[in-house]
Amino acid sequence: MDHPISRRNLLRTGALLTAGLSVSRASRAGSFWNPVAANALHEQTLVTEFAQLGREMPKLKARIAFNENPHGISQKAKDAIVKAAETGNRYAMFEGQELKQLIAAKEGVKPENIMLSAGSSELLTAMAVFFTGSAAKGAGGTILTSQFTYDDFLGCSKKFGAKIEAVPLTKEYRYDLAAMKAKITPDTKLVYICNPNNPTGTIIPAADLVAFCKEVSPKVPVFVDEAYIDFLKPEDRPALPKLVAEGANVFLTRTFSKIHGFAGLRLGYAIGPEKFLTELQNYSRGEWNPSVTTLKAGIASYQDEEWQNFCRTENDKARELLYKGLKEKGYEYVPSYANFVLFPIRMKTKVFEKEMFGNGILTSTREYNAQPYCRVSIGTVDEMGMFMDVFKKIA
Numbered sequence: 431m432d433h434p435i436s437r438r439n440l441l442r443t444g445a446l447l448t449a450g451l452s453v454s455r456a457s458r459a460g461s462f463w464n465p466v467a468a469n470a471l472h473e474q475t476l477v478t479e480f481a482q483l484g485r486e487m488p489k490l491k492a493r494i495a496f497n498e499n500p501h502g503i504s505q506k507a508k509d510a511i512v513k514a515a516e517t518g519n520r521y522a523m524f525e526g527q528e529l530k531q532l533i534a535a536k537e538g539v540k541p542e543n544i545m546l547s548a549g550s551s552e553l554l555t556a557m558a559v560f561f562t563g564s565a566a567k568g569a570g571g572t573i574l575t576s577q578f579t580y581d582d583f584l585g586c587s588k589k590f591g592a593k594i595e596a597v598p599l600t601k602e603y604r605y606d607l608a609a610m611k612a613k614i615t616p617d618t619k620l621v622y623i624c625n626p627n628n629p630t631g632t633i634i635p636a637a638d639l640v641a642f643c644k645e646v647s648p649k650v651p652v653f654v655d656e657a658y659i660d661f662l663k664p665e666d667r668p669a670l671p672k673l674v675a676e677g678a679n680v681f682l683t684r685t686f687s688k689i690h691g692f693a694g695l696r697l698g699y700a701i702g703p704e705k706f707l708t709e710l711q712n713y714s715r716g717e718w719n720p721s722v723t724t725l726k727a728g729i730a731s732y733q734d735e736e737w738q739n740f741c742r743t744e745n746d747k748a749r750e751l752l753y754k755g756l757k758e759k760g761y762e763y764v765p766s767y768a769n770f771v772l773f774p775i776r777m778k779t780k781v782f783e784k785e786m787f788g789n790g791i792l793t794s795t796r797e798y799n800a801q802p803y804c805r806v807s808i809g810t811v812d813e814m815g816m817f818m819d820v821f822k823k824i825a
């Protein structure tokens with residue numbers, strides 16, 4: 431694996447070792463929060479703050495805050511939407527089945543092991559309700575996870591009274607599976623893992639994650655959020671669907687929001703044991719939630735490997751450009767396997783965000799162990815150039 435950010439440099443930039451979960455702007459502000467609303471809130475907050483300061487509203491040059499696909503959707507998906515629009519007066523009927531069959535064939539599971547949804551956020555919420563807020567599983571319990579990870583499922587579980595046991599990341603910003611295993615108790619209701627992890631962009635070596643799931647899942651269900659899995663090379667993808675096919679108590683969520691560019695169209699899916707998905711169906715409309723246009727577009731995009739390869743290659747190119755710019759400026763970064771990069775910054779998160787936004791760049795920040803970080807999404811090559819121009823000016 432590539433180099434991590436050195437501890438020495440982190441200390442130089444003012445890191446203090448206090449533990450804590452990643453607290454996003456959204457979860458601080460939200461009531462029953464979901465990341466889609468939170469993203470809008472993020473942008474809106476900056477707009478409001480600018481207005482209050484009486485500063486001229488900047489023209490947005492690059493929106494690289496939400497890990498969206500900057501290339502849009504495939505032409506085949508667009509064509510499918512136009513065609514499907516004519517049937518928009520009818521409820522979707524067979525489209526969900528068709529997509530599930532395609533996914534099942536590719537992943538080596540049965541269509542019954544798949545549940546579709548309008549984006550994977552809906553599934554994260556359904557999982558939280560089912561595991562921590564339902565009569566079936568009993569309220570509360572302990573969710574075991576890592577610090578500095580995606581907090582949507584965790585935040586929602588907390589609202590239902592669950593306790594979150596979050597172990598620190600390794601010094602390479604990776605999930606520490608050994609430390610997690612040591613924390614499993616009879617109270618542990620579920621293990622939540624985000625791989626590749628948001629916001630660090632790191633991955634768990636595929637064989638390690640498979641071994642962990644095999645060992646832990648007979649005792650405690652393991653839920654792996656694989657929102658960014660499509661950015662990985664085949665050898666880095668853990669064969670978790672195979673475990674599901676073999677009957678393991680393992681649940682995965684995936685999304686079309688990233689490589690397929692469907693963040694606005696909304697499509698996601700879960701892979702899990704059939705019995706469990708049948709129960710989960712009580713907490714989500716499943717495939718009846720995405721629109722017929724989205725489902726048709728999803729069917730087209732799922733089969734459009736040329737488009738997916740193009741997006742992956744462009745992402746790699748733009749990410750390399752960002753690395754180069756950061757290195758030239760003397761900044762370290764966490765090598766990323768996804769469409770965003772985390773790096774420590776030398777100013778307060780809010781100041782950084784405002785400075786960037788004032789120069790037309792909407793990006794996002796986080797804090798971990800009292801160290802401020804920028805988590806910048808990978809845009810087009812041009813957008814990363816614009817980001818670096820502004821970054822060099824303000825940093």
Ligand SMILES: Cc1ncc(COP(=O)(O)O)c(C=O)c1O
Pocket residue numbers: 465496497548549550551552580624628655657658684685686687693697698
């Ligand atoms: C780790 C992770 N999981 C799930 C989601 C939810 O994505 P969506 O609801 O668009 O499928 C996101 C969104 O950025 C994410 O980063």
